[in-house]
Amino acid sequence: DCQNWDKLVQANTRMLFLDTPSNPGVEIIDLEWAGKFAAAHNLILVVDNCFATPYLQQPAKWGAHIVTHSATKYIDGQGRVLGGLILGKKELIKEVQFFTRHTGPSISPFNAWVLSKSMETLAVRMDRHCGNALKIATYFEGNPEIEAVRYPFLKSHPQHDLALKQMKAGGGIITLTLKGGLARAQRFIDQLQMISITPNLGDSRSIITHPASTTHSKLSPEERAQVGISDGLVRLSVGLEHYEDILKDVERAIEKSK
Ligand SMILES: Cc1ncc(COP(=O)(O)O)c(C=O)c1O
The missing domain is CATH 3.90.1150.10 (Aspartate Aminotransferase, domain 1)
Structure with missing residues (x-):
């Protein structure tokens, strides 16, 4: 239901976060609509692309500023490692990088290597x-x-x-x-x-x-x-x-x- 979303945006709203297909209901959210909505309200659009993977769906094409993946899922694909991806424009990623550097969620080199091999398949x-x-x-x-x-x-x-x-x-x-x-x-x-x-x-x-x-x-x-x-x-x-x-x-x- 995209009709009432205008009313939900407050003066301090900064971000629209969604996953599509959703977990677990596999509901689909219109990414073209979300991209336009975020642009119209000056929001950062974040799309959790975990279920779709970059192979099936590219939210950035529709205006997503940040795309995230639990790499633990399809990116690894064999339940071997924990990992995550945060993708986006340099200016935004700089802030994410600063935060992760100072708070600890850094991937181990071995897990990164496993994931890089998984991407090939x-x-x-x-x-x-x-x-x-x-x-x-x-x-x-x-x-x-x-x-x-x-x-x-x-x-x-x-x-x-x-x-x-x-x-x-x-x-x-x-x-x-x-x-x-x-x-x-x-x-x-x-x-x-x-x-x-x-x-x-x-x-x-x-x-x-x-x-x-x-x-x-x-x-x-x-x-x-x-x-x-x-x-x-x-x-x-x-x-x-x-x-x-x-x-x-x-x-x-x-x-x-x-
Ligand atoms: C759609 C989706 N996003 C994010 C996560 C979180 O993943 P992680 O525990 O690897 O951070 C999950 C985990 O089930 C998921 O299904």
Whole structure:
């Protein structure tokens, strides 16, 4: 809902911070709109591009001043190192650099080397993540045990056209809302055999996460409801395995958790 944003900008508002696709709801925010909005209100536009990666989406093209990545995710791609990237114009980055120098979040040379090697395979990996994710999302859409399947490149996604406009492909994250709430989601997760249970994402191996009880457990139930995180929602980070192996594991767990 971009209609009421003008009213939210106060005299002391300096920055607009957003992630698209969002975590975990994979909602899409219009980057062209955000770029124009930030320019009109003299705001620094910061885009967390973690889910999309620079291969699928370049927010700077739409006017983002700073783009951030949790490199721990797709940039590494194998769950080996922690790291982050802050990209932007020199004047802004100078301030960030000053802050990081004096507060400590500096990457180790070894982690930096691992990440620089990972970058060489980013495009190839993302093609596979996205191809697998689209096949899996398409397969489970309409499954009677699932209330909703959300994936940016599914036609049923509310911002599908926007996703097509600003992303090269839909990314590797799908959300599934299982019928039966928390108890069903827990049974489903417990029944998975191949897919790992962890709050990470963007690994070569498929990962399942239950946001309501882990990554987003700090939000109140009302706040979670506002951003569409129900107790039955699980986040699937689709890995690089053969898509049929992932599909079979999910399908089996859906059946066994009935
Ligand atoms: C979209 C997004 N941004 C940022 C982060 C934070 O990552 P880190 O813990 O590496 O700082 C995460 C972690 O899950 C994420 O999913």
